[in-house]
Amino acid sequence: MTRRVLIVTHGGRPEAVVALREAVQELEDAGFSVALHDDDLAETFGDHMALTRAREGVAQSEVVMVLGGDGTILRAAELTHGTRVPLLGVNLGHVGFLAESEREDLHGAVARLAAGDYEVEERTVIDVRVHLPGQPEPVVGWALNEATVEKAERERMIEVAIGVDGRGLSSFGCDGVVTATPTGSTAHAFSAGGPVMWPEVDAVLVVPLAAHALFARPLVVGPRSTVTVDVLARSASSGVLTCDGRRRIDLPAGSRVEVRRGASPLRLARLSTAPFTDRLVSKFSLPVVGWRESADRRAWGGRTDAVAENVPGPHGNREE
Structure with missing residues (x-):
């Protein structure tokens, strides 16, 4: 039986076109049949007929391979959500937090895919x-x-x-409110001051945007709870709801948005068994060794803190 891979990419970027040609050749050499999906889906909010049409052929694929950044992966997620077909992201963007492989590792990613040497991880949706x-x-x-x-x-x-x-919790004027999954905690919610949640955390994150209020802190809500955001009748502005930065709907005064954990998770193909901590450090280039520790190591010839711990500083021993 022929194994099939569907490829989604950003056709307007020259580097994506080059990567696409290479991926098709690699996949065909590995014995896969390859189909391309070049339609920018972005279905109208709630338009499930458009979604059904765009998903034709997805269920017959072993994997949907995405060549691009996180935006392209979110576009491909519109194809696979509600199916059991996993996404395999090859990063051509800047951060690529959702991607599993980098551009230079494309050959290795195809080889792992051909050998069935990957795991499938489920991510919560809302x-x-x-x-x-x-x-x-x-x-x-x-x-x-x-x-x-x-x-x-x-x-x-x-x-x-x-x-x-x-139950009512709080009301205020603001620029907006983000309700995010653990996966999305490193995206819009993170830039608004929300915490990073590990992917296996079963919760929904609520982060107000520039709220004019004393109590407008980020909230982590339980997995069986429903969060509501009402656009009040007295609001000077109407609202707009955007999902994943792609699907939107206008919200006149009096609208209510209900958010809860989704019943159908999204599936991601994983090549690496490294923990999320390593991904966080790598993608955000986090300084695992702080400047104080680096200074100590330079001063004492690379000796560890275990040695430097007992070295008097300018004010004597650290215990003082």
Whole structure:
């Protein structure tokens, strides 16, 4: 039986075109049949017919290989969400937090794929329901990274009320509110001051954006809870909801957005068994050795802190 790989890439980038040609050749040499998906899906929020059309052939693929950065991987996630087909990301972008392989390792990634030498990791998604004024049925969507309610007018704040499990929690004016998965905690929520959550944490993160309030801290909400964000009637600005920076819907005053953990996780093909800590250090270039430790090592000829610990400093021993 022929094994099949579907490739998704950013066709407008010259380096992506070069990588695509190489990937197709490598995959075919390894015995795979290859199909290309070059349609920028970005389906209208809640338009599941468009999603169904775009997914034709996905279920017959062993893996969807993504050549690009995190944005391209989020585009490919629209194809595989709700299926059991995993994504394998090859990073052509800047950070590539969701990618499993770098561009220079493409040959090795194909070899591992051909040998079946990879694991599949499931990532939590969030389900989103939007209740619009005057509409009897909610509009339904989802996100892998985050669902963000933001002000529609740049010069005005949006007035929102936050609730958890049907209980009001707080209300304030702000630029918006991010509700994120653990995967999305390193994306928009992180840039807004939210904490990094390890992928296996079963929770939803809530991060207000530039809130005019005394209590507007990031919140980590349990996996069985429902978070609501209401656009209040008194809001000077209407809102807009964006999922993963791609799918959006307008939110007039009186709208309610409900977010909860999704029932269908997204599957990622993993080539590395390194822990998330190593990925975090690598992608963010974190200084594992701080400047004080580096200074000690330089001063004492590379000796460890175990030695330097007992060396008097300018004010005597450290214990003092």
